[in-house]
Amino acid sequence: MRDDAVKFSFQLQATDRAARTGVIETPRGEVRTPAFMPVGTAATVKAMLPESVRATGADILLGNTYHLMLRPTAERIDRLGGLHRFMNWERPILTDSGGFQVMSLAGLRKLTEEGVTFKSHIDGSRHELTPERSMEIQRLLGSDIVMCFDECPALPATEAQVAESMRLSMRWAARSKAAFGDRPGHALFGIMQGGVTPELREESAKALCEIGFDGYAVGGLAVGEGQEAMFGVLDYAPGFLPPDKPRYLMGVGKPDDIVGAVKRGIDMMDCVLPSRSGRTGQVFTRHGQLNIKNARHQDDPRPIDDQCTCPACRNYSRAYLHHVFRSQEIISSMLLTWHNLHYYQDIMQGMRDAIAAGRFADWEAAFHAGREQGDIERL
Known part of the structure; x- marks a missing residue:
């Protein structure tokens, strides 16, 4: 239950080189960092009940402003008691600003200073999204962490185009902060842009710090630039941000990406990958990735991972999971999504424990060694 006396805060508890662990405190509960946020795009993590998502170890979910503003609309959700009540998730929710989806999904878009x-x-209806409107939508949704409205330029782009886009986003960040106003218990995060250019990243970070936010995101990555380029930016970009505020890498990612990001100082991340992959038969394990639809699994009585405690691994064989996936049974999406989300949260807990114990390098080495082994031998 919400306690409005609790304010938003972040306590850094331990560091191991650049890697950090801590706790974000909100009126709706604590978020242990580093944190992975499952994506509930349209007020649901697909194929999962909210209590099932919580059972995987998730402390916080992400909701999508663009999708919710179109259907069922933020105004309707507000009339029905807000997003937490609407989707039966009483723990913290972060909502994105809608900017990325506008750039990637919407049709016939026109960008101006406004x-x-x-x-x-969905239906071709016309809409306008501004910093002020994004803040209004996220207020109506009632999310605990609000993202400022920004533009994520389409790549590839020239450095001049990236610089122009970044500076527009910084002007929008100032307008977002003004429109957000004073909302005790709710947080507003700024979003750093600047592509893969250190000078632009530093300029963006300085602009955001002058405005002042409750947390800071590293935006404009995981958009096709590749892991090497992403890690190259993360080698320096988090250092431009205040150490006493949460750092959020948007839209990441694969298990290797997540571990590499935490190694470089990131506290929060989100991605549709574990849930989307579960629906398409792609399974993440400590021994790498497997495809449950492959024929090698059809007579295999063993679990996906004999050390995993999720329902899919405790109660069902690879043969059964292969069968229900090939038969297009709904339980396939449910079990494989649960497993993937459980595995992601196991990674987060492993990193939190390792950082607190000062042994992150050992944990990381064991993580990579396990995944390089590959799947168990076929029967």
């Missing part, structure tokens, strides 16, 4: 006008990908 904001973006676009046509819905």
Whole structure:
């Protein structure tokens, strides 16, 4: 139950070189960092009940402003008691600003200094999204962590285009902060842009710090630049941000990406990958990735991972999971999504424990060694 006397805060508990562990405190509960946020795009983590998501170890979910503003609308969700009540998730929720989806999904969009006008990908209806409107939508949703409205430029782009886009985003960040106002117990995060150019990243970070936010995201990555380039930016970009505030890497990612990001000082991340992959038969394990639809699994009575405690591994064989996936049974999406989300949260807990114990390097080496082994031998 919400305690409005509790304010948003972040306590850093331990560091191991650049890696950090701590706790974000909100009126709706604590978020242990580093934290992975499952994505509940349209007020649901697909194929999962909210209590099932919580059982995987998730402390916080992500909701999507763009999708929710179009359907069922933020105003309707507000009338029905807010997003937490609407989707039966009483723990913290972070909502993105809608900017990325406008750029990637919407049709016939027009970008100006004021904001973006676009046509819905659902029915072609016309909408406008500005910093002020994004803040209004996220207020109506009632999310605990609000993201400022920014533009994520399409890549590839020239350095001049990235610089122009970043500076527009910084002006929008100032407008977002003004429109957010004073909302005790709720947090507003700024978003650093600047592509892969250190000078632009530093300029963006300085602009955001002058405005002042409760947390800071590293945006504009995981958009096709590749892991090497992403890690190259993360080698320096988190250092431009205040050490006493949470750092959020948006839209990441694969298990290797997540571990590499935490190694470089990131506290929070989100991605649709574990849930989307579960629905397509892609399974993440400590021994790497497997595809449950492959024929090698059809007579295999063993679990996906004999050390995993999720329901899919405790109660079902690879043969059964292969069968229900090939038969297009709904339980396949449910069990494989649960397993993937459970595995991701196991990674987060492992990193939190390792950082607190000062043995992150050992944990990371064991993590990579396990995944390099590959899947167990076929029967």
